[in-house]
Amino acid sequence: MPKIEWGMLIVNYLFLGGLSAGLFFVSALATYLPQREEASYARIARYGALMAPWPVAIGSLLLIFDLGSWQRFYKLFLHLRWQSPMSLGS
Amino acid sequence: MHDKRYALVIDSRKCINCKACVVACRAENQVPLGHSRDWIGEEHRGTWPRLLAAFEPEQCHHCANPSCVRVCPTGASFQRDDGIVMVNEQDCIGCRYCMVACPYNARFFREDKGVVEKCTLCKHRIDRGELPACVETCPSKVRACGDITDPDGKLQQLLATREYRVKKPQTGNSPQIYYLL
Numbered sequence: 001m002p003k004i005e006w007g008m009l010i011v012n013y014l015f016l017g018g019l020s021a022g023l024f025f026v027s028a029l030a031t032y033l034p035q036r037e038e039a040s041y042a043r044i045a046r047y048g049a050l051m052a053p054w055p056v057a058i059g060s061l062l063l064i065f066d067l068g069s070w071q072r073f074y075k076l077f078l079h080l081r082w083q084s085p086m087s088l089g090s
Numbered sequence: 091m092h093d094k095r096y097a098l099v100i101d102s103r104k105c106i107n108c109k110a111c112v113v114a115c116r117a118e119n120q121v122p123l124g125h126s127r128d129w130i131g132e133e134h135r136g137t138w139p140r141l142l143a144a145f146e147p148e149q150c151h152h153c154a155n156p157s158c159v160r161v162c163p164t165g166a167s168f169q170r171d172d173g174i175v176m177v178n179e180q181d182c183i184g185c186r187y188c189m190v191a192c193p194y195n196a197r198f199f200r201e202d203k204g205v206v207e208k209c210t211l212c213k214h215r216i217d218r219g220e221l222p223a224c225v226e227t228c229p230s231k232v233r234a235c236g237d238i239t240d241p242d243g244k245l246q247q248l249l250a251t252r253e254y255r256v257k258k259p260q261t262g263n264s265p266q267i268y269y270l271l
Contacts, residue, residue, distance in 0.1 A: 005186040005199075068184015069204035075164040075183055086187050087163035 009066040016059030023052035095173035096152065096211055097238035097266035099248045104230040105130065105145040111224035111233070115149075118212060118223035125198040127209040128224055147224070147232065150175060150196035150209035151257070151265030158188035158197065167206075173238075173266060174211045182206055193261045211235070238266065 027048025034041040064073045076090040107130050115121060115128050128149035135142040152175050159167045159175060166181035167188050177188075182205040189197045189206060197208040212222035216235075220226070225233040236245045245268075253271040256264075 003195075005189050066185075067204075068186065068199060068201075068206070069182065070184075072164075072181075072183045075181055079163065079165045079181075081160075081163060081165060083160040084163050084187070086161065086185060090163060 006066075009062045013059035013063045013066075016055040016062075020052050020054070020056035020059075023048050023055070027052060093171055093239070094237040095154070095239050095266065096216065096235065097173070097245055097268065098151075098211075098225075099234040099245050099254070099268045099270065100147055101232050101234075101248075101270045102144065102146045103270070104232045105147060106230055107132065107143075107145040108229060110227045110229060111147060114223040114227035115209070115212075118215070119210070121207075122200065122202065125200070125207070127196075127198075127207070146269065148194065148196070148257075149224070149267075150192075150211075151194055151263070151267045152209075152211060154264035154266060155262060157191040157193070157261065157263055161187045161191045163187065170213070174213050174216075175208075176210060176213070177206055177208065179203065179205045193258045193263060194265070238268075 027045050030041045030044035030048065064070050067073055076087070079087065081087040109130060112126055112128055112130065116126070119127060121127055128147060131146040131148050133144040133146070135144065152169075152173055154173065156167075156169060156175050159169050162168075163185060164181045164183055166178045166183070167175065168178060169175045184199065184204045184206065186199055186206060189195075189199065197206050199205075200207050212220075212224075215222060222235055225235045234244055234248055236243050238245050240246065248270065249268060251270075254268045255271060256266075256268060258265070
């Protein structure tokens with residue numbers, strides 16, 4: 001059984017990223033789908049948009065602190081390596 | 091004029107599992123307890139009373155097409171012109187992607203430094219014209235290190251004498267440790 005390198009911090013980040021995406025998506029649906037003005041749709045759109053950025057922001061912090069040398073995380077944005085999925089993702 | 095490429099030729103049949111190569115590597119490179127840049131793979135075959143134990147040294151294969159270098163997001167994992175794959179500790183952020191990518195589990199994470207480390211083929215010794223510590227210390231003459239591109243070199247002479255294989259060739263990494271059969 002090979003050793004696990006990417007553990008709970010990464011797993012939580014993936015979940016939080018999906019959570020943020022879901023919040024954004026529902027908020028967008030509530031903004032653009034309704035045919036008539038209604039307070040409940042407006043509330044969904046508003047609170048969804050307000051809550052959406054935070055889970056992925058926290059997840060990104062988890063991602064940074066998972067690094068072995070997290071103080072050098074900015075190097076991810078200095079170098080672009082086309083063959084590295086992690087570089088493209090950054 | 092060709093670029094030289096360092097490789098290892100290993101004659102596992104001669105390996106007695108004395109682990110002198112492991113000790114020499116740890117001493118030469120200050121490898122911390124709990125990790126090893128090289129190790130001896132053990133295989134036990136057969137049933138009593140017909141038993142066989144085979145020992146095979148393993149470490150970074152310094153592949154010609156290294157997946158660890160490809161996936162490194164900062165370029166800290168790189169390959170020298172002579173084929174030795176290295177880690178630049180200043181650029182390494184410790185994401186451990188290279189550890190996931192290596193088919194041979196050759197890399198390990200150093201908690202004290204926050205970076206990834208592995209066999210360097212003792213480049214500090216090679217650059218001085220010496221052999222890697224593991225090669226020099228082996229009492230059974232299991233290991234040979236040199237320029238694989240040299241047609242008259244000792245590596246090519248060894249490969250001409252017997253059949254050989256590399257480990258996990260299906261990965262496309264083109265590993266540079268040749269195990270004599």
